[in-house]
Amino acid sequence: MAADSEPESEVFEITDFTTASEWERFISKVEEVLNDWKLIGNSLGKPLEKGIFTSGTWEEKSDEISFADFKFSVTHHYLVQDSTDKEGKDEVLEDVIPQSMQDLLCMNNDFPPRAHCLVRWYGLREFVVIAPAANHDAVLSESKCNLLLSSVSIALGNTGCQVPLFVQIHHKWRRMYVGECQGHGVRTDFEMVHLRKVPNQYTHLSGLLDIFKSKIGCPLTPLPPVSIAIRFTYVLQDWQQYFWPQQPPDIDALVGGEVGGLEFGKLPFGACEDPISELHLATTWPHLTEGIIVDNDVYSDLDPIQAPHWSVRVRKAENPQCLLGDFVTEFFKICRRKESTDEILGRSTFEEEGREIADITHALSKLTEPAPVPIHKLSVSNMVHSAKKKIRKHRGVEESPLNNDVLNTILLVLSNTFLVLDDIDITHALSKLTEPAPVPVHKLPVSNMVHSAKKKIRKHRGVEESPLNNDVLNTILLFLFPDAASEKPLDGSSSTDNNNPVSESEGYNLYNQFKSAPSDSLTYKLALCLCMINFYHGGLKGVAHLWQEFVLEMRFRWENNFLIPGLASGPPDLRCCLLHQKLQMLNCCIERKKARDEGRKTNTSDMYPGDAGRAGDQLGPDNLKDMDKEKGDVGKSWDSWSDSEEEFFECLSDTEELKGNGQESSKKGGPKEMTSLKPEGRLYQHGKLTLLHNGEPLYIPVTQEPAPMTEDLLEEQSEVLAKLGTSAEGAHLRARMQSACLLSDMESFKAANPGCFLEDFVRWYSPRDYIEEEVIDEKGNMVLKGELSARMKIPSNMWVEAWETAKPIPARRQRRLFDDTREAEKVLHYLAVQKPADLARHLLPCVIHAAVLKVKEEENLENISSVKKIIKQIITHSSKVLHFPNPEDKKLEEIIHQITNVEAIIARARSLKAKFGTEKCEQEEEKEDLERFVSCLLEQPEVLVVGAGRGHAGRIIHKLFVNAHRAAAMAPPEEELKRMGSPEERRQNSVSDFPPPAGRELILRTTVPRPAPYSRALPQRMYSVLTKEDFRLAGAFSSDTSFF
Amino acid sequence: MRGHLSSVKGGEPDWGGQLGSERSGVRMDEDVLTTLKILIIGESGVGKSSLLLRFTDDTFDPELAATIGVDFKVKTISVDGNKAKLAIWDTAGQERFRTLTPSYYRGAQGVILVYDVTRRDTFVKLDNWLNELETYCTRNDIVNMLVGNKIDKENREVDRNEGLKFARKHSMLFIEASAKTCDGVQCAFEELVEKIIQTPGLWESENQNKGVKLTHREEGPGGGACGGYCSML
């Protein structure tokens, strides 16, 4: 063994001169590195503070050098010290022994919880290691080891470096180092013994003292006293009485809305196995003196219970199985599935409907037959086609600034949200389009339809194959659509109760950051249900099935004018995920359709019309009269209208009236022809303004509400607008496309204020474009004179143009700006074609949102500050990742991993609390101490047990060990018997009821003159560690070299 | 005249948003660092379109029509040697057109909020605009700039200091300008772009930004540290 041989005496004998030049080069390279790192000379730092090895920062610097073609890495490890500590650097202190030699004796950092092994063995704050660069390389032969060591010795001597220099020999796993430290006239040799089997005489203190003394070979008698530090480490793996209570929920049990004790909408939490695997107790005697204590082969004073210091560390189970983490991970996996819903379920409901909805032209041809599927009658393509033709005609094909493809895309998109304004009378154009009036189609009762759709599913799949059993499905549907339970489906305008106390909590607004959905929304609940279905009820198939049912329900609600519950009313909330927006969009459609249908009903039954489809709540008292007057017309017209009303905001087919108001409208507008018309569609009287020509009050008209938009539609729209480019032509076209709303408002305004001028309109609509000045007229009176702003007066600017085009038509008879039928069908189609993978991607933000809320909630119960911090980080991180349209899988995985991590930490905290019985603790103060102790165990590598074996925590730990030991003794396995049989074990057991220690560490220190009695007295140290299959001695022996 | 305030916005840098370039379909040129989406808002008639025209075409057109809905212009500028393509969306400002605008807030990196120094009412309305901005902006690190326009006119109603105060209160850049005389216009846009480029994470494309690693992996027994006692047993 390396330490047993005496390397220093053989160094020069084995020098092989054939390699001298390589060797010399190697030495000079070592010297170069030492010089580069400025490790030359003696730099004394502060004495080491207690615990600084753990609390301080360790750094390392590396370089590579080679010996011939064998590569070594040189690494400088050092504890970072304040720069002020190194001030004495330049003065060379002749008499002072090197820092490292002094550190050998320092007792402030014995047994550090986490440190480089050389630090642990020798108490060094700084050292350099030369080791083979490649992990599998090793310096094995003794001659090579010695060659290296002599290189070190020469390099140290040549440079005057006082930092200890080690070389690593043998295989790396053995952690064998030899080294040297040189000072002025002093040297320390670092030697090591490493054995598999412990020689009997070294298993106790007295034997080790003997080696130490013989190694020092001190010529003095009596020998100065040896100081001793001892640590025994005990490992507890068997937690006896303590059983990990958490079982994966029983999936088969379905009890009143709960599955295996899990409610829908709640996430599971916790580890399925004990996340704490071992407890290590270290009992330490930090400062013993030889002779005070007896520890030999027949007797030992070292009773762990009596040890002055106890410290504990826990070993965590690697990646314990955690429910929440699994839940989310499994859900995330759906994102990678390629199958469509149909493929998963077998061909089913969507096939027919889906195809029809998708293919509008095909659907058109079916119009003549009564079809169960509602299809809006005017095909978009027709509309666009004719509009396009009109534009072409106007401009001539060759001048067209846009290529046809671009234009087509634009028009297709626009047909959805804008109205293409043309010089040709738009109403006229529209009425022409409607002329070949489609045959009225009588829809089949919707309930029938859904009913039959459900039947179809059954038929296709057969009841028994159905991935979700009926009970589960019904429970979920009831959970998602609570309004279905009551006879009357939800009727109110808003389905989400915004006064809900949840909404005030800090977690509620997380949807904003995560782009998920509010935690009380349908979307969020759906995400949780799918998550649970995926985990417990049929996996992907179950997911596909539930989704199919969900889409059917959506169609049912659309057909029957039942609002969808769990969605905030109003236009889609762009801060939420797209799926949520789509559902909100559908709800907008339902709301408008419902209002229209109800308006129709009440009109025929001669009741107050309720301002169907408009800003009903804004209804002023002024137009009540108007409404009354109109009632008759409305009532009579509905019957003849069948489905074509879908083209109009609120429709009337009274062609006479159209002619009456529409055709007569002159280009100028103006009082003469117009005043005779009766005003229509007034919302309320404007506060101050009166019409310019006759001084009558100016009325604000009922206007069409803007079209609700989801983010994908908005994106499409702005893309189209941007594609028009920045030319004047493009800008003009862009304005034109967006003038639908302006035109509609102008028409409403004209209808509400017969005989009005553009000036009147502008004063309401864009007041700063009407400029008023005080002027003195001929009679010398101050009068207010107003006129349109310069930009409004530009001949044939778009405002003037639109004004001239606008007919006095109240909003309810205008073409709808928002085609709810079309939009609803688009949404329903969109929903129907979502694959489970798409769905999972849509909803993953909701699931992550829910998971974060869950860990937050669980953490609140435990109050772990480090977890609080991690959760905050997860939230910031997630909000960044999830705001991207298509977050990378890797980033999503990392978020999920973090959540799982937090779950494991909380589970560990619970496990420890249970093990230490913090809840059972009755005394408040003790309980607090114990809780603090447990939380330290989670966060620190090693925790001191206050009061050691006599403290509260100490007694609990003791009991844990005793119980485990007793259990092992009652049913001793063979191996245990063998261990108990050794004399060593018996000796150990005579002193305490603890099991034998898994490891023993001893540090022996003294200061003696070497090699002669008259040499300088220098630090000597030996560290030993003894475990079941490992024995190591690490010695540092210093000697005076002045006269040798 | 470079009268501006540095903005003092706090908050975490975002990880860059969807860039205007992708949305607007403008191909990114090789030497262009990035495409930025900028939005101009404010009451109608304060000179938004005129400011934009001055910036992009260096002209002033007294015959400029009132904007309908939103308009769109592109210009490439160079700030500190970085070329940036600006996709600038100009909005109408009238009450009724406002329902259109929220969609354009999405993904914008910079917003220019304009008022007319000769019309106090346009200054008073700034609060409403900021409210809207807050509601519809999808990100919190967007750079805002306040511009007081029409300083060439004599009948000033809003003092420069009032503008300054407002901007400071809301962490915005501030400048007074005139689309007519060209004062401050170029500077305003350059300043805004510079600020955006200085804001980490606001403009980089997704893959340029690797972001923070969250994992605190426990030190393994590899390397130099031997992991303390654990590895010894």
Ligand SMILES: Nc1nc2c(ncn2[C@@H]2O[C@H](COP(=O)(O)OP(=O)(O)O)[C@@H](O)[C@H]2O)c(=O)[nH]1
């Ligand atoms: N004197 C002066 N007039 C301006 C200035 N900027 C714009 N204007 C005028 O103000 C009116 C409104 O301008 P415009 O750019 O259309 O305002 P916008 O509605 O905010 O886009 C137009 O008549 C412009 O000529 C300016 O800096 N000085």
Ligand SMILES: [Mg+2]
């Ligand atoms: Mg404008």
